[in-house]
Amino acid sequence: MNPGFEDVLRRNVERYADRIDYVVMNHAEPDHAGAIPFIMESSDALLVTTKKGAEMAKFYYDVPESRVRVVEDGEEISLGEKTLRFIHAPWLHWPETMFTYLVEDGILFPCDFFGCHTAYGFYDDEVPEILYYAQRYFGEIMMPFRSMGKKALEKIKGLKINMIAPSHGPIYRNLEKILSAYEKWTAGETEEKVLVVYATMWGSTERMVNLLTELLMKEGLKVAVHNLASADIGEIAKDLVDSRAIVLGTPTVLGGMHPLALFAANLVKALRPPARYAAVLSSFGWGGGAVKQIEEIVSSLNLEVLGVVEVRAKPSDSDLEKVRKLAEKIAGVVKV
Numbered sequence: 001m002n003p004g005f006e007d008v009l010r011r012n013v014e015r016y017a018d019r020i021d022y023v024v025m026n027h028a029e030p031d032h033a034g035a036i037p038f039i040m041e042s043s044d045a046l047l048v049t050t051k052k053g054a055e056m057a058k059f060y061y062d063v064p065e066s067r068v069r070v071v072e073d074g075e076e077i078s079l080g081e082k083t084l085r086f087i088h089a090p091w092l093h094w095p096e097t098m099f100t101y102l103v104e105d106g107i108l109f110p111c112d113f114f115g116c117h118t119a120y121g122f123y124d125d126e127v128p129e130i131l132y133y134a135q136r137y138f139g140e141i142m143m144p145f146r147s148m149g150k151k152a153l154e155k156i157k158g159l160k161i162n163m164i165a166p167s168h169g170p171i172y173r174n175l176e177k178i179l180s181a182y183e184k185w186t187a188g189e190t191e192e193k194v195l196v197v198y199a200t201m202w203g204s205t206e207r208m209v210n211l212l213t214e215l216l217m218k219e220g221l222k223v224a225v226h227n228l229a230s231a232d233i234g235e236i237a238k239d240l241v242d243s244r245a246i247v248l249g250t251p252t253v254l255g256g257m258h259p260l261a262l263f264a265a266n267l268v269k270a271l272r273p274p275a276r277y278a279a280v281l282s283s284f285g286w287g288g289g290a291v292k293q294i295e296e297i298v299s300s301l302n303l304e305v306l307g308v309v310e311v312r313a314k315p316s317d318s319d320l321e322k323v324r325k326l327a328e329k330i331a332g333v334v335k336v
């Protein structure tokens with residue numbers, strides 16, 4: 001629980017129990033574990049976590065070894081009528097993460113996995129656009145750890161799960177939709193979709209972006225376009241989850257990429273999306289430099305560059321023809 005909400009936590013605990021024996025820490029990040037110093041001080045509880053979690057609890061929350069019970073993968077703790085089973089699920093999205101499974105009720109507490117950044121709705125079926133929130137969260141938090149997510153999904157396959165109660169967003173009592181979405185996202189399955197992110201100062205890059213977008217849409221592709229001057233980074237992360245190609249548009253600024261485009265390129269690098277193809281649109285005034293910089297970044301990613309259209313000042317007719325050719329090439333590989 002977030003630091004600053006200790007009193008809320010205390011009141012909630014007092015409603016249900018007169019003592020605490022165990023505090024389960026699925027994840028050490030402060031939004032989940034920030035109240036641990038308070039709860040450890042005000043009780044004799046043991047902190048239940050993975051080995052890595054014990055190390056994190058020591059550094060973040062000064063919890064001594066004597067107050068920790070390290071649990072192995074699959075280990076259970078009986079609370080009398082209820083049993084908690086701990087499932088190691090590392091790197092979702094920190095190294096210490098685990099899931100807790102309440103055996104008798106079939107409730108899985110996967111912490112951040114399956115999360116949504118929305119406070120709207122208690123159960124999934126009360127939020128019609130739940131998959132939108134789930135995809136956005138996946139893109140922002142889980143996408144770089146797709147292979148670990150895949151392993152975790154395999155691990156919980158044999159469990160009888162009635163509900164999934166993540167630590168952010170609604171509780172899932174209908175599992176099929178979210179499980180099949182996670183199967184797809186962790187496998188890196190993309191759609192016939194192109195993500196276009198761009199910056200522009202005087203509209204030249206934007207003219208090429210607009211033409212490319214129009215042509216790709218005519219080809220029947222989904223196109224998500226974000227002008228970086230006003231873009232919502234979470235939306236870009238969401239669109240990276242299922243886009244097969246990424247187009248970056250940037251003018252040259254001071255011998256390199258526009259700072260917003262540089263930011264976007266670094267974001268793509270960090271989030272490790274499943275896209276396979278890239279293309280670049282760029283404009284310069286005298287000497288250029290943006291394309292060289294973007295090519296350096298893209299070469300460190302696992303992306304095939306389908307084309308670069310670089311124009312001086314404004315795009316000429318022959319430049320626009322190159323954009324048309326690029327659109328054809330993109331459509332040719334993105335459509336399967």
Ligand SMILES: Cc1cc2nc3c(=O)[nH]c(=O)nc-3n(C[C@H](O)[C@H](O)[C@H](O)COP(=O)(O)O)c2cc1C
Pocket residue numbers: 199200201202203204205206250251252253254255256283284285286287288289312313314
């Ligand atoms: C602040 C600023 C810095 C620029 N730096 C360069 C530069 O270093 N090299 C260059 O070739 N052009 C430079 N330019 C010119 C732009 O790259 C050029 O105007 C380009 O056509 C802008 O594309 P846009 O219309 O998509 O914004 C600069 C322009 C501005 C406003």
